[in-house]
Amino acid sequence: MFLPMVSCHKRTARHELSKHCVLDLDGKEHELRAGLEWQRCLTNALLGYTSAITAAFESLENAHRALEAGRVGEAEGAGFIAEKLSIGLLEAHSLVRDVAASVCPPLEARRDALEACAEDLWQADEIVEELERCRSKVELAEKNSSKRQVKSFLSARRLARLKKDQERLKQMEHEASVKQMRAEDALVACSARRQSLCQM
Secondary structure, three states, rough: OOOOOOOOOHHHHOOOOOOOOOOOOOOOHHHHHHHHHHHHHHHHHHHHHHHHHHHHHHHHHHHHHHHHHHHHHHHHHHHHHOOOOOOHHHHHHHHHHHHHHHHHHHHHHHHHHHHHHHHHHHOOOEEEEEEEHHHHHHHHHHHHHHHHHHHHOOOOOHHHHHHHHHHHHHHHHHHHHHHHHHHHHHHHHHHHOOHHHHHO
């Protein structure tokens, strides 16, 4: 079972795993989480690069059309160069579009899978933190109840509250176990696909 990773950032930035304060992680889990963050960063960078380079070629092509509209071909010695440049731009733009069309869908699918894994990790960490708070509360209540029983001061209301807290603790322990197993499976699966990202 994976140990908790304590969140040190606002909920709005919860998927940025690098902003977590990592406590009590064994070496293997720390490595897996670092690998997940690396894959997320690289996937987003590749998608951003593909989008930027496609837009750059579109801008170049539009700029060349404007140049042609300005009748650059009529300038002495410029017509041949302008024609060659136009052909080169069209070929390069076509190649970039083809690469983007083949690479972007699998990258987007991978990005979504990585983000889902990060969400699972965040939820598992959150419930572990909540579980620890609940456990501390119940342990303190049990300790105080034990003292009051000795003095015969324990009321029925306090007993009912303690029993309710104990039941909630058991429920949370089960939920935490399920979420941690789900997060562990997702993290291991994402780690296993690291090599395929490198091959892209």
